[in-house]
Amino acid sequence: MTKLPLCFMLLACSLFVVTPLASAQPPTRSGYDVSWFDEFDSSSLNTSLWTAANTNVTTNNSLQDYLPEQVSVTGGNLTITSENVASRGLPHKSGLVTSTALQKHGRWDVRAKLPTSKGMWPAIWLLADAPWPSQGEIDIMENRGDQPNLTSSAFHYGTNPPFEHNFRYAEQTAVHDGADADYHDSFHTYSVEWDPNQIRFYVDDVHHWSLRDSDVGGFLTNDVGDMRLIINTAVGGDFLDNPDASTVWSQKLEVDYVHAYTKSSTGPILSFENGGFEEQGGSLAQWSKFGDAINNVSSGNERIELGDEALKLFGQFNGETNYSGIEQGISVKAGDELLASADAFIASIDSITGSGNQVELKIDYYSELYGQFGSSDYISTDSIVLADGGSLNDSWLNRQLSSFAPANAVEARLAIVFTQQGNAGGAVYIDNASFSVVAVPEPSSSVLFLLTGIVVGVRRKRKSTN
Ligand SMILES: [Ca+2]
Ligand SMILES: [Ca+2]
Incomplete structure (x- = not known):
């Protein structure tokens, strides 16, 4: 103002x-x-x-x-x-x-x-x-x-x-x-x-x-x-x-x-929301948008796997290699196992086949909440290709990424990144994204008993060999 x-x-x-x-x-x-x-x-x-x-x-x-x-x-x-x-x-x-x-x-x-x-x-x-x-x-x-x-x-x-x-x-x-x-x-x-x-x-x-x-x-x-x-x-x-x-x-x-x-004194604990893009009447609520230069990062109902909405990504058409998409972080600690999943759809009428364009699913780790990519807060990245010029068209394709949080990680940020080569055409739709820390099951009492029994058995065996 x-x-x-x-x-x-x-x-x-x-x-x-x-x-x-x-x-x-x-x-x-x-x-x-x-x-x-x-x-x-x-x-x-x-x-x-x-x-x-x-x-x-x-x-x-x-x-x-x-x-x-x-x-x-x-x-x-x-x-x-x-x-x-x-x-x-x-x-x-x-x-x-x-x-x-x-x-x-x-x-x-x-x-x-x-x-x-x-x-x-x-x-x-x-x-x-x-x-x-x-x-x-x-x-x-x-x-x-x-x-x-x-x-x-x-x-x-x-x-x-x-x-x-x-x-x-x-x-x-x-x-x-x-x-x-x-x-x-x-x-x-x-x-x-x-x-x-x-x-x-x-x-x-x-x-x-x-x-x-x-x-x-x-x-x-x-x-x-x-x-x-x-x-x-x-x-x-x-x-x-x-x-x-x-x-x-x-x-x-x-x-x-x-x-x-x-x-609050504890501060926010980041959790994953709106992986289906249905929240708030179909917005990208809870996500961060980047590279949305020409409304090339949007939600809508053109192609949907589940619910009423999905994400649509295409390039910025600025003549250069460019990156667009969304990201969302969750709170983690070192050693956590994370599982990310998303489904991608390429329509043959607006395909990226053979173009060099691709969509990646990435997990970026940070030592500070809301840390900056490439700064000292950034630790490392794991990624897989969700869809590229060789992917099947006109079908929903599921991809999963498993990863472990490295030392000092407090935030794992899921990023869905569309990379456009030059002015190569085509769009990719994404739906049904999920991202969470894989729960480690508490050993049940019978398992504990069994483990104890094995340990005791091993010890006894050792004793018996003495
Ligand atoms: Ca959906
Ligand atoms: Ca009011």
């Missing part, structure tokens, strides 16, 4: 009549404790949790006067309304809320439906109480009103004084059943997990980007501050085109809930 004069937002807070919150159950998430949450079940903004901005001081050349009257809570949602009505020297009215809670590290989930049409700039972000950008800014989600199918995430950092601004960002799209996800016409969940040394960004529980301390010169460990959550719709400004005659007024940013967590 970039900078905003927080002093104005805090000093100019509105006084709403607070009605008691409905007794919503706190959310739960494995490995995390709830720090605060708002289901927006009341009839007004809970001012113990939120401050509504009241300022016509703009940043980024945006065109809105932020007014508390543009923020409402009704029907289970927080609603920020943007209008084509001049106010205090600016052409539009809109709204912005800031959490009263300051927090460093944890997880935030925000389920929201974004405003549409040219000039709308909805944002869900975290900002430190410090001269911008000296303690950082985490943009969980930003969108442009004329781009319904694309959201972005960013990290802003630098010094002040002297003023220096740097940033990193990533864009994401998603395809399901051949159609682009539309972030304007339905609710989607935007999340961030902020650890001391990295920040992970999610849309609908699909991990699409990690920012690491090494990407920002150690800023995450050395400079970043406690942050407040901000939700707003800016109108126009440097990030996008200003509204014009095509813009439809008024517009609403609706937020169903905000869930904020701190990491």
Whole structure:
């Protein structure tokens, strides 16, 4: 979102009549404790949790006067309304809320439906109480009103004084059943997990980007501050085109809930989920996507082995050898035996036969949870080919990979990787993936008795030979 004069937002807070919150159950998430949450079940903004901005001081050349009257809570949602009505020297009215809670590290989930049409700039972000950008800014989600199918995430950092601004960002799209996800016409969940040394960004529980301390010169460990959550719709400004005659007024940013967590003392234990790609109505939830440059990593119903959904992979068509796919980690310890399995299907009408393209099933081991491939956290890889140019077409093919976790391993990450050679064509569908530590059966009492008997027998034998 970039900078905003927080002093104005805090000093100019509105006084709403607070009605008691409905007794919503706190959310739960494995490995995390709830720090605060708002289901927006009341009839007004809970001012113990939120401050509504009241300022016509703009940043980024945006065109809105932020007014508390543009923020409402009704029907289970927080609603920020943007209008084509001049106010205090600016052409539009809109709204912005800031959490009263300051927090460093944890997880935030925000389920929201974004405003549409040219000039709308909805944002869900975290900002430190410090001269911008000296303690950082985490943009969980930003969108442009004329781009319904694309959201972005960013990290802003630098010094002040002297003023220096740097940033990193990533864009994401998603395809399901051949159609682009539309972030304007339905609710989607935007999340961030902020650890001391990295920040992970999610849309609908699909991990699409990690920012690491090494990407920002150690800023995450050395400079970043406690942050407040901000939700707003800016109108126009440097990030996008200003509204014009095509813009439809008024517009609403609706937020169903905000869930904020701190990491529990034990932290998360990673477990494998959504191997059939059915979760969350058929998304890649729980998986990390990589190399999805042209929506070449998607879920859908074209070819299915089980359930309603499968994964579809093809290349990025950038003329070079490129890698695309998904990955998901589980917690392990050294010596664990792991078994990975997945089924692949190549349709003869869009085959990779003879092309040099292939899909591999890999297990990458790391000495740190969420470690980086190729860094000192990365230990080793085991892999098999799931499908290649010599594979049978028009049949589901099962492949299994057995592996043992090496010394120092804490995470084993299953990766399904499509390698495209040049612009070679063809797609591969994947379904029914599984990944787990093979259970070592506890010896039953009869087995124990038998073992004891053998040992005793061996000892007796030895004695008898003396
Ligand atoms: Ca709600
Ligand atoms: Ca399936």
